[in-house]
Amino acid sequence: MPEETLDLTFAALADPTRRAILARLSRGEATVTELAEPFAMSQPAISKHLKVLERAGLISRGRDAQRRPCRIEGPALAAVNGWLETYRDIWDQNYRRLDAVLADMQADGKDTTGGH
């Protein structure tokens, strides 16, 4: 909701490595080394990325002995969706078309949706 949170969230999502990490986490929890494995990048680099994602609220970290399993967090993504919703009439063409259809229906009471 706050602007500053959106700053962090969008900034976190602006990196392809971090989006790939989220894609991986969307299929279940994973440890840092598991997350680092697919990338041609050092482990500290991944740790930094995870810190960015955590600060943005996009992931959280638990504890399993030495492991630090990461889990994706929904609310931050929901906030992005919330922001995007305010622009729905702009990007969603179907929404405009529906709007036009509803306007037609209200104009003359005829069913313009049935005769495709």
Added chain:
Amino acid sequence: MPEETLDLTFAALADPTRRAILARLSRGEATVTELAEPFAMSQPAISKHLKVLERAGLISRGRDAQRRPCRIEGPALAAVNGWLETYRDIWDQNYRRLDAVLADMQADGKDTTGGH
């Protein structure tokens, strides 16, 4: 659709000034000076922000004599929504759970979750 485009789009959205510009443009076209007016910032700074937004495909610029009217572009925002859609089951679920929690709290203040 391409990863690189998402990079530019998310990065563009990570700045509050640029999101404010988009909010302004969502209510109609505006020139550079019109867009710069609300901000405690120089005009070249706004021009830079507009360049970032344009490179991200979030706005386009027309021509009206010396004016360079800016218009918001839907497809880039639709791309963000498309990316977000692949995570809908994640943030939507949490949304509902939060919703349920809030409903419980508002219902009677009793602990209906069966816990502590």
Added chain:
DNA sequence: AGGTTCTGTAACCTAATGGTTATGGAAAGC
């Protein structure tokens, strides 16, 4: 023609970003 308005570009500065290597610490395994 000359001045004003609107906008983009260049040069510059500071701070943040994204990567590295080196190191250290906690917990498991032998």
Added chain:
DNA sequence: GCTTTCCATAACCATTAGGTTACAGAACCT
């Protein structure tokens, strides 16, 4: 107890980002 595994932190480096001031150019207005 010693080693190994997993991870974070520190120090450093190059690049990018966001801001500034100064300037230049195009189009309008006398």
